Structure formats: C-alpha cells, structure tokens
Amino acid sequence: MPKFDSLLFENGFAVGSTQYSDHYPGYESQNHIVIPLAPSQDKSMSIRAIVDTGAKWCIIHPDIAQDWEKHFFHAYDSNQPMIIRGIKFERGKIAHANVVLNASSGEDLIIEARFFIPELSPDQIWSFPNFIGLDGLLNFIRYAIDPSENTIYFGKI
C-alpha cells in the first residue's frame, strides 16, 4: 500500500492512488508521469497518458478518439487552425468525455474531462503520446505526486 494512502484518504485530499510509470515508450529520454485512464463505461479498455501541466487539453491518439466516439459529448468544431505539439492542425473539435482515473488503492475517480481532437490531413501522421492537460482535467481535481514510490494520489475538489 502506498505510504500516504491512509493520511490522504482520511483527510479527504485523495480518494485513490496508483503507481505511475516514469517513461512513455518512444520518449525514454524524458521523464514523465504516465498513468492509466479509461472511459467510464463498462467494457472500456484503459489507455495510458502523460500527466502534463504544460498542456492545455487532454489529447489522445486520433485512432483512440475515433474508437471513443460514443463516449464523447458536447462537441464543438473549431474553424481556426490550432497548433498542438508544434504541429498545425487545420481543423479539430473540442469535446467532453467521462473518464476514470484508475486506482490501485482506494477508489477510482470519474471526471468529465475536456479533450481537443485534432483532425489529421491525409499527409499527417500522429506520433505523440496521450496527454492529460491542465485545463482539460488537472485543474479540476486534487493530485499529489510521491516520486519516492512513483505514486500519484488523486481526489475531488
């Protein structure tokens, strides 16, 4: 059991915790905090995403976004080009989805998160990790990191 589970669960800061990975495949030269998450509906498989306080949106691989289509709601098509990870996307949409931060200890946390879903042009290939961004999710939960145990604690505000 992670060292601070009792403390953080009992004082209401967190409802759950899970172990994170330091690395994302293909980006091993950089340290990240990679955690699992999934759509809240049953039979939905998990993905892994980087906890990124430098990212605005939650962004997932476009193929996964397509697979998650039934989970998205409140969609809005933006007519302005947007630059994500230094790459220009002529179009994209903003949408919400209920996602679960999977707990290994305590309880899962379900959040209505905000995603940016880029629309790739035929010559564009997606080669980025999945990200959990600040305005897309992180700013709306409590979380704490314990690097000594690679543990992330999360809870509701």
Add this chain to the structure above:
Amino acid sequence: METTEKILGQAVNSQRTLRGLQPFVELDGEPQQKLFEAGIASQSTRKQEAKFEPFETAIAEKDYQKFDRLIKGLDLSDYQPAEITALIDLCLSLDMISAAFDLSTKARDLYPRHAKIESAYKALSPPKFIGTRLPQAAGLEKSQAWFKEKASYYKGKWVAVNNGSLLAEADSLKELKNKIDENSMNPSTVIEKIF
C-alpha cells in the same frame, strides 16, 4: 511535468500569431470568399474589419494580455453570432480557453437559441467531478512494468496488455480489437500505440 513544448522542442508562438490573423486579413488570397464561408461577411466588410482590428493588432504585437482584456471588456451587442464564434475560435487558437468560455457564456445570454454558440458554451464548460467507484481495473502496475521493459520490441505496433502480459499486437487499432477476446475488453486491459 511541463513537457508539451519540450517534446518537439519547437516554439509555436510566432505561428500562432499569424494563424490568429488569418480569418480577418487573408486566407488563400480569397478573403471575401473565406469570410463568407466563415459566415462573417456582411454588406460592410470594412466595418467588420474595423471591429476586429484591435484584436488583430494585439495579436500582431503578441500582447496577449491586451487581447484578453479586449475580449473581457467586449460589448457583444454589436456582434452577430457568426462573428462571436469567429472570436471564440480565435481565442481557442491562442489557447485562451477561459476567454473563449467567457465569450460563449455572454453570447449565450444574447443569443440563447443559437446552436453553434450553445455547442461552444457546452464544449468549453469546465471539467467536473462525476463520482467515485470501487476500482475496476486489476494488474495495472504489472502492465506498467511491461511497457517499461518490453514496449521497445513492438515499435510501430498497437499492443494490448493485461496484468503484465501481452494479449495481442497489430498494425492498427481496429485489427488489435479484433484480436482481443470479449472477456478482456475491460479497464484491466491497456491498449497503446508504441512509438
């Protein structure tokens, strides 16, 4: 944790500025047509250009605080819905999400039945807590370890990992899902494209 820009090591602000100017200056040499397509053309495009000029200037000067102040102090009663959604899109292209949300909130009061404004308002509404539940995924630590140790052998592939074991690999997500047993379609299974 601030990794977004580090990944590609590219500054994007200069491109962002130009992009922000596009709808009001020129798009592909056909400004009038594009303005019509964007739904913001009227009998007096010049008047509209004047309306948007302060925003263009703020972007050209890279003075995003000024842009934010202009947006927040804007009297929308002189703006048509299509003009407002163009401004919302412009805010989004500048990553000014809260400004875009503020605009959509004000616009919604002004044009309560306008579908695009309503969809912008809903999409830009902040994330919210839905609930908690007992954990439904098992073996995620083992699967995390699998990705750390084994993922590099599967570069370019989609993989599905459950409880630290590889369930399937494929060239596409669709193909991968076809290979996964119905019983394994649950949060304990982690799917990922390996780069």
